[in-house]
Amino acid sequence: xxxxxxxxxxxxxxxxxxxxxxxxxxxxxxxxxxxxxxxxxxxxxxxxxxxxxxxxxxxxxxxxxxxxxxxxxxxxxxxxxxxxxxxxxxxxxxxxxxxxxxxxxxxxxxxxxxxxxxxxxxxxxxxxxxxxxxxxxxxxxxxxxxxxxxxxxxxxxxxxxxxxxxxxxxxxxxxxxxxxxxxxxxxxxxxxxxxxxxxxxxxxxxxxxxxxxxxxxxxxxxxxxxxxxxxxxxxxxxxxxxxxxxxxxxxxx
Amino acid sequence: xxxxxxxxxxxxxxxxxxxxxxxxxxxxxxxxxxxxxxxxxxxxxxxxxxxxxxxxxxxxxxxxxxxxxxxxxxxxxxxxxxxxxxxxxxxxxxxxxxxxxxxxxxxxxxxxxxxxxxxxxxxxxxxxxxxxxxxxxxxxxxxxxxxxxxxxxxxxxxxxxxxxxxxxxxxxxxxxxxxxxxxxxxxxxxxxxxxxxxxxxxxxxxxxxxxxxxxxxxxxxxxxxxxxxxxxxxxxxxxxxxxxxxxx
Numbered sequence: 421x422x423x424x425x426x427x428x429x430x431x432x433x434x435x436x437x438x439x440x441x442x443x444x445x446x447x448x449x450x451x452x453x454x455x456x457x458x459x460x461x462x463x464x465x466x467x468x469x470x471x472x473x474x475x476x477x478x479x480x481x482x483x484x485x486x487x488x489x490x491x492x493x494x495x496x497x498x499x500x501x502x503x504x505x506x507x508x509x510x511x512x513x514x515x516x517x518x519x520x521x522x523x524x525x526x527x528x529x530x531x532x533x534x535x536x537x538x539x540x541x542x543x544x545x546x547x548x549x550x551x552x553x554x555x556x557x558x559x560x561x562x563x564x565x566x567x568x569x570x571x572x573x574x575x576x577x578x579x580x581x582x583x584x585x586x587x588x589x590x591x592x593x594x595x596x597x598x599x600x601x602x603x604x605x606x607x608x609x610x611x612x613x614x615x616x617x618x619x620x621x622x623x624x625x626x627x628x629x630x631x632x633x634x635x636x637x638x639x640x641x642x643x644x645x646x647x648x649x650x651x652x653x654x655x656x657x658x659x660x661x662x663x664x665x666x667x668x669x670x671x672x673x
Numbered sequence: 674x675x676x677x678x679x680x681x682x683x684x685x686x687x688x689x690x691x692x693x694x695x696x697x698x699x700x701x702x703x704x705x706x707x708x709x710x711x712x713x714x715x716x717x718x719x720x721x722x723x724x725x726x727x728x729x730x731x732x733x734x735x736x737x738x739x740x741x742x743x744x745x746x747x748x749x750x751x752x753x754x755x756x757x758x759x760x761x762x763x764x765x766x767x768x769x770x771x772x773x774x775x776x777x778x779x780x781x782x783x784x785x786x787x788x789x790x791x792x793x794x795x796x797x798x799x800x801x802x803x804x805x806x807x808x809x810x811x812x813x814x815x816x817x818x819x820x821x822x823x824x825x826x827x828x829x830x831x832x833x834x835x836x837x838x839x840x841x842x843x844x845x846x847x848x849x850x851x852x853x854x855x856x857x858x859x860x861x862x863x864x865x866x867x868x869x870x871x872x873x874x875x876x877x878x879x880x881x882x883x884x885x886x887x888x889x890x891x892x893x894x895x896x897x898x899x900x901x902x903x904x905x906x907x908x909x910x911x912x913x914x915x916x917x918x919x920x921x
Contacts, residue, residue, distance in 0.1 A: 432762065512679055512683055515680030515684075519684075522856070527863055527878060527897050529867055529879075613774055624777075628777060632780030637784065641781075647773055648773040649769075651774065652769055655772065
């Protein structure tokens with residue numbers, strides 16, 4: 421019962437916003453070309469769920485995003501381990517990476533187009549370039565902050581390099597790596613949408629773009645709502661996954 | 674000194690191999706160009722002012738968007754921070770809105786404003802609002818209750834309370850949010866230009882690629898990286914005095 425009472429005010433607030441939207445659209449305060457009535461936007465979304473046509477763009481956007489993110493995570497963790505654990509690699513690589521990091525990932529789109537054309541590879545490579553930074557930065561931090569005591573233990577036990585990595589370094593850097601991967605996924609959704617618009621690859625981003633080009637604002641808003649929902653779901657899903665993966669660790673907050 | 678040299682080793686090696694491989698015809702000139710040509714193209718773009726004009730256009734949109742986003746973020750964040758019941762009510766809705774990638778709003782902004790400064794600034798503003806909002810929210814919640822009680826006793830209105838008590842007390846932490854938003858602003862502005870808006874650095878980048886001027890394209894990317902790098906460095910140097918401005 422208490423739970424219900426706590427959940428009510430947020431719902432009321434959201435409902436109030438929707439109500440304002442409804443009234444603005446109803447009294448034509450803003451032209452319906454720019455702002456369709458909420459029931460039409462949500463109706464369009466519901467219709468696309470009902471006939472199943474929404475799944476295809478969602479599927480391709482999510483697939484592209486996950487592929488780029490996965491690639492970025494692999495490379496990011498490997499590079500992060502190298503830089504975090506060996507001072508030589510840090511000296512060699514870090515200045516270059518520091519120079520490249522502030523570069524907006526979307527600036528790599530023209531380069532990727534030159535190399536791969538308007539293709540899936542181009543999208544995945546741009547997504548990977550953009551979402552590697554959070555993973556890389558937090559992996560470097562995680563691997564370079566393995567407790568000295570643990571390093572001494574592994575030296576005492578005579579663990580080899582691989583064993584040290586697998587049994588001590590990776591588990592100890594895991595919380596940082598996962599946090600970085602979570603921010604990386606958010607970036608990859610953004611870049612998936614941008615590359616779709618730019619290269620006209622099938623997906624939610626292109627659908628929104630095409631809806632705008634042909635002034636179908638209902639579809640545009642339906643797509644925006646869908647992207648928002650997708651963003652919330654991804655973030656929540658990762659929170660849950662993170663908690664499960666780190667169950668072995670005492671909670672500190 | 675040894676560290677600096679080792680850090681420069683990789684870029685120098687890459688540039689040299691690139692130059693040699695490109696000149697000997699091992700690499701495709703069309704997509705890779707070569708470092709000396711890129712350098713020349715960059716100098717040319719600076720000399721004829723085109724890259725400076727584009728940079729100005731991008732910065733203009735980024736800063737205008739940042740200003741609007743900061744205003745909205747500080748206002749909304751203060752409201753949420755001062756009334757916790759409001760935060761409970763509006764929090765989930767803001768979380769949902771925040772999850773919409775700003776770039777997804779490009780088509781909407783384009784629909785409303787058409788091409789130009791306003792649609793770009795508008796998209797940037799949306800993206801900048803969130804970091805400022807969250808920082809302000811946290812900062813205002815952290816303002817000492819005693820100060821708020823003083824405001825109660827003096828019977829200050831909302832505007833006065835915000836101007837005289839809350840914002841000065843929370844300024845240092847709000848500043849952190851604004852700095853994050855500045856980085857976001859540049860990224861979003863360039864992205865909008867690359868995807869839809871025909872102005873600024875992003876667009877000239879696309880233009881160079883489409884007219885197969887790979888050298889100019891790389892020169893512009895390096896320029897962009899340099900701007901981002903300098904911006905980051907500048908933000909890091911103001912960080913220290915910003916956090917210690919007031920006695921604790």
